Amino acid sequence: MPRAWLPALFLALPLAAHAEGRVRAQLVSPNQTTLSAEIAARLVELPFREGQAFTVGQTLAGFDCALFTAQRDKMEAQEELAAQGLETANKLHARGLSSDMEWHQAQSKLKETAADAQAARATASRCAIVAPFDGRVAKLGVAQYQFVTAGTPLMEIVDTRKLEVQAVVPSHWLAWLRVGDVITLRVDELKRDYQARVTRLAARIDAVSQMAPVVGEIEKTSPELLPGMSGWATFRGRR
Structure with a gap:
């Protein structure tokens, strides 16, 4: 075939496909994210490798938190001591045996130690990263004991159960x-057909190409389907 025909052929293929109600589409996961460390510590637990599946709530990464838990325990002990101090100050103040300043100081001390304890608990809670949804590990960026x-960034995770079909249509x-x-x-990639349904239509149209994004959702969970796979999408609602 002469080379001059090639551009016309490449243009004709999409136009013919559009006339048949077909466009290229890609599978995308609506739930995918990169998990990062929230504290500086040694990584002692990394139970899942790339490609392995996990369920929501499972630990994906655990850190050596001996120092953080010790600080939490210390702050909680100081909070308890301050609470006891305020209880004593309340009794003395009620009997007129202490000044208003001493009473307010005891109140402030409890507020201060309570805030410190809360901050220590928040830090200690970051010693483990749990799965926010069912999915699989797409990429690991660290090693155990690092x-x-x-x-x-520790890992990229993706939900492969409920996949979306993303396409751009005339x-x-x-x-x-x-x-x-x-x-x-x-x-x-699989040479197989899968059924989906349109869930969202474009909010606006590209003025240059006159194309609009459309999103659908695969109706039946199929473990062989993975984000990034692509193919031809035929829209049966066409008339």
Whole structure:
């Protein structure tokens, strides 16, 4: 085929596909995030490797927190002591045996130690990172027993159960496309068809390309489907 025909052929293929109600689409997970360390400590627990599945609430990373738990215990002991001091100050003040200043100082002391204890508990609670949703480890960025600082990215996690189909369609399709319309996605990597339904339509149209984003959701959980897979999406609601 002469080279002059090639550009016309590449342009004709998408146009023909659009005429058939087909566009390219990609699978995307609505739940994916990078988990980072919130404290500076040694990483002593890293139970999941790349590709392994976990459930919500499971520990994904644990740190050596002997120092932080000791500080928490110390602050809680000081809070308890300040509470006892205020109790005594209340009795003395009621009997006129202490000044207003001493009474207010005891109140302030309890507030101060209570705030310190709360801060220590918050820090100690960061000694373990638990899974925010069911998913799989997409990428590990650290190793067990490594010392990390606050903000160090630890791992990328992704929910592979409820996947979205993201596509960009000609803007004139919005005249007939509706939420709930059926999408048949032919996944390139698996050579199989999967059914989805439109869940969201574009909020605006690209003025240059006259294309609009459309999002659907795979109806049935299929463990073989992974974020990043792509294929042809056929919209059955077309008329």
